[in-house]
Amino acid sequence: MSPTRGSARDDRRVFPHRHLLGIADLEQADLVQILDLADSFLEIGERAIKKVPTLRGRTVINLFLENSTRTRTSFEIAAKRMSADAINISGSSSSATKGETTLDTARNLMAMSPDVIVIRHSASGAPAMIARHVEAAVVNAGDGSHEHPTQALLDCATIRRHKRRGQAGPDPLAGLEVAIVGDIEHSRVARSNILALCKLGARVRACAPHTLMPRFIDRLGGDLTAERVREVSSLDAALDGADVVMMLRIQSERMGGEIPRFANTREYSRYFGLSLRTLARARPDAIVMHPGPINRGVEMMPEVADGSRSVILEQVTYGVAVRMAVLYLLGGGDGSSPDARA
Ligand code: CP
Numbered sequence: 001m002s003p004t005r006g007s008a009r010d011d012r013r014v015f016p017h018r019h020l021l022g023i024a025d026l027e028q029a030d031l032v033q034i035l036d037l038a039d040s041f042l043e044i045g046e047r048a049i050k051k052v053p054t055l056r057g058r059t060v061i062n063l064f065l066e067n068s069t070r071t072r073t074s075f076e077i078a079a080k081r082m083s084a085d086a087i088n089i090s091g092s093s094s095s096a097t098k099g100e101t102t103l104d105t106a107r108n109l110m111a112m113s114p115d116v117i118v119i120r121h122s123a124s125g126a127p128a129m130i131a132r133h134v135e136a137a138v139v140n141a142g143d144g145s146h147e148h149p150t151q152a153l154l155d156c157a158t159i160r161r162h163k164r165r166g167q168a169g170p171d172p173l174a175g176l177e178v179a180i181v182g183d184i185e186h187s188r189v190a191r192s193n194i195l196a197l198c199k200l201g202a203r204v205r206a207c208a209p210h211t212l213m214p215r216f217i218d219r220l221g222g223d224l225t226a227e228r229v230r231e232v233s234s235l236d237a238a239l240d241g242a243d244v245v246m247m248l249r250i251q252s253e254r255m256g257g258e259i260p261r262f263a264n265t266r267e268y269s270r271y272f273g274l275s276l277r278t279l280a281r282a283r284p285d286a287i288v289m290h291p292g293p294i295n296r297g298v299e300m301m302p303e304v305a306d307g308s309r310s311v312i313l314e315q316v317t318y319g320v321a322v323r324m325a326v327l328y329l330l331g332g333g334d335g336s337s338p339d340a341r342a
Pocket of ligand 1: 068069070072142291292293
């Protein structure tokens with residue numbers, strides 16, 4: 001992977017946000033600033049010594065009150081690659097298990113003067129609530145079914161790398177057709193991606209069983225998404241000529257106690273699972289994405305997940321670079337060039 005050092009990136013632009021709570025708060029210029037910075041940070045992960053001094057002396061607390069493999073690990077690696085001190089707290093090891101409220105937890109952490117608090121929470125809106133009460137920058141690492149902004153950013157970074165179009169024009173992803181398929185109702189990844197992709201100029205086909213499609217998904221971002229998002233109920237129609245295929249997991253953990261939304265996973269897989277046969281409807285150069293974790297054999301067959309068009313592990317690699325960019329912009333870097341050598 002090659003970074004875009006020497007590109008038209010504007011290093012002097014002041015990032016105009018104190019927190020990163022959702023893609024809904026960001027303008028296209030903010031998204032492009034993060035993506036450009038992430039491209040430049042990608043190369044640090046390929047060095048023998050993967051460390052720059054940019055956030056030396058800063059403290060990042062990763063407060064993960066819901067399970068995570070990729071996001072938590074990549075925020076920790078991102079902080080450490082920039083020489084910040086990274087502290088990880090998980091739900092099972094925190095005093096939340098003793099009845100402490102999330103706000104009390106955050107206030108107590110704040111008393112230890114962190115610069116950035118990265119929070120994952122099962123409740124939509126929890127990071128925004130905490131941001132109103134602490135001085136540290138707050139990064140939403142996924143809140144309920146609301147938003148997962150850094151996932152959308154790493155997805156857009158991956159798409160831009162593979163499908164770089166419209167570089168000279170205002171919309172970096174102009175002309176791209178992106179199919180997002182799966183449990184859209186419960187997916188914070190889908191919400192953040194729909195907003196980010198539309199702001200960057202792509203068009204989105206949102207595909208789910210009726211029982212897993214939220215009402216008015218095309219109105220998520222007002223007129224912008226009304227113009228660019230199309231609801232599609234058949235997988236074939238969603239994939240037909242698509243440039244990017246983004247598959248989502250069924251979020252069973254958010255359906256506790258509800259009436260089942262579909263008969264069984266076998267039937268779901270038959271109608272909405274991505275196989276080599278169904279993928280053949282997409283463009284021959286279409287890329288296949290998934291935020292993880294994958295339920296192999298349900299939303300995606302193993303031969304697709306591991307196939308030549310899958311960029312799933314590249315997404316994970318970009319996850320570190322994107323989170324470095326976010327920590328740099330919100331964590332008050334030392335003012336040295338973000339490309340700084342160690
Ligand atoms: N994509 C994602 O958020 O994965 P994790 O739940 O493992 O962090």
